Amino acid sequence: MKRFVLLLLAALMLFTSAFAADGTSNVYQGYTYDFFRNIKSTPAPFVLSQVIDSNSVTKTGRTIETVTDVATSKDGRIFIVDKTTSIIYVLDENGQYLSFIKNIKDENKKNAQINGQNVQLTSPEGVFYHEKADELYVCDTGAQRILVLDGQTFAFKRGILRPDDMTGVTEFKPSKIAVDNADRIYVVVQSSYEGIIELNEDGTFSRYFGVNEPQINMVDFLWKSIASDKQKEKMGKTYAPAFNNVTLDGEGFVMAVTSDSASADKVFRLNFAGANVLREMGNIQVVGDLQTENPSAFVDIAVKPYGTYALLDKTYGHVFLYNFDGELLCVFGSKGNAVGQFKTPSTIAWLGDKLIIGDADLKCAYIYEPTAFGSALLKAGEAYYNGEWDTATAYFEEVLRLCANLETAYVGIGKNLLMKEDYEGAMYNFKLGNNREFYSRAYKGHRTNVMKENFWIIAVVAVLFIGSVLGSEVAYHKKQKRRMKK
Secondary structure: OHHHHHHHHHHHHHHHHOEOOOOOEHHHOEEEEOOOOOEEEEOOOEEEEEEEOHHHHHHHOOOOOOOOEEEEOOOOOEEEEEOOOOEEEEEOOOOOEEEEEOEOEOOOOOEOEEOOEEOEOOOOOEEEEEOOOOEEEEEEHHHOEEEEEEOOOOOEEEEEOOOOOOOOOOOOOEEEEEEOOOOOEEEEEOOOOOOEEEEOOOOOEEEEEOOOOEOOOHHHHHHHHHOOHHHHHHOOOOOOOOOOEEEEOOOOOEEEEOOOOOEOOOEEEEOOOOOEOOOOOOOOOOOOOOOOOOOOOEEEEEEOOOOOEEEEEOOOOOEEEEOOOOOEEEEEOOEOOOOOOEOOEEEEEEEOOEEEEEEOOOOEEEEEEEOHHHHHHHHHHHHHHOOOHHHHHHHHHHHHHHOOOOHHHHHHHHHHHHHOOOHHHHHHHHHHOOOHHHHHHHHHHHHHHHHHHOHHHHHHHHHHHHHHHHHHHHHHHHHHHHHHHO
């Protein structure tokens, strides 16, 4: 009997330890960093709602062998790329199978052809849905080309091969792709150190875009500066690190990530000139984990229209959520054997407020939906981005009700109060959020208001002070004249 009770208590402890205080599994428990770079726990921002795997596509008689990329459309469709079987699966927003793409047909439902050869997918690695033109762009990597399909029927529209005017030595093996509203095509090719390839709408070469600067070893730099030409020839060359993935934000800026540890930056927001203009206005830089032996390695990025973005880290299976200003909102996800954990996370995409995360080795894609905490974070960021200060403040207050130690929420309230010129309230919240830069801005505004409100008092005091100084000077000079007469 005693042994039975002990076993029952052990099982109960094991069960209860698997759940957080808000009732969600500890698998999804979140955390963040404070100003002093200490880890602070948060409620789960997202929880697993559905798994897309081979059971989801049984109608095809096929199995998903890997998940290489995921894309979504505004009408809720999900596109999952399986490089191993050379198939793109199409599902609805509920993860229900709709169709698949492998052998490409033309608008007359006949086999499409390029250079006299039937078109079928060959080890594709990337997919992008272009909302403006209602087109699906596919990186048909094994065939070294890009396929442009109709967004509804998936009929073949055109193919893009290596442009004749393309410079550089990089092989044209497109891996990831994004298309902006000006129909410029941005392509990441395998192992390219020349940057993202920018193509015109017709597939002609435009330029290499956003070269990734490597970290420079000062010892090597100094040695090369004094070495002879023959010695330099024998030294290893330093190449620009390759990008892993590319996407677009709501303002049309190209956003990209790299997992190369030699890169000076890990996350990029590239302007038209190719310069990195990523906003990093938080207490820590956008680098992922801080207190770990190995740095985070980002393999994909997903961006909301209002600038909030999620970074997928393959090193630890973490998902980092940042707002438009580059402030860390929270982190969740991990590697492990429990349902909802990862083995080899490979891709991430937004589906409304849900996140779809693919795992190459687990051969599935997880659909995560936001909790009350995660939903409040997203809505607060959207309201702030749109200039809805009162609404944003209310959502940030809801965030703090659920997680009182989240400094980013205090900073968010402070920013909204700053926009409303409530400088004292902004200063109070910036102090709680340990944000010195914005505290200084609020203090400057508060000081200006104090000067305006007390202008007459300050003016009278100033006049009296100046008058007293002048009076003392006059009295002094009169006294000196009297002494000289004597």
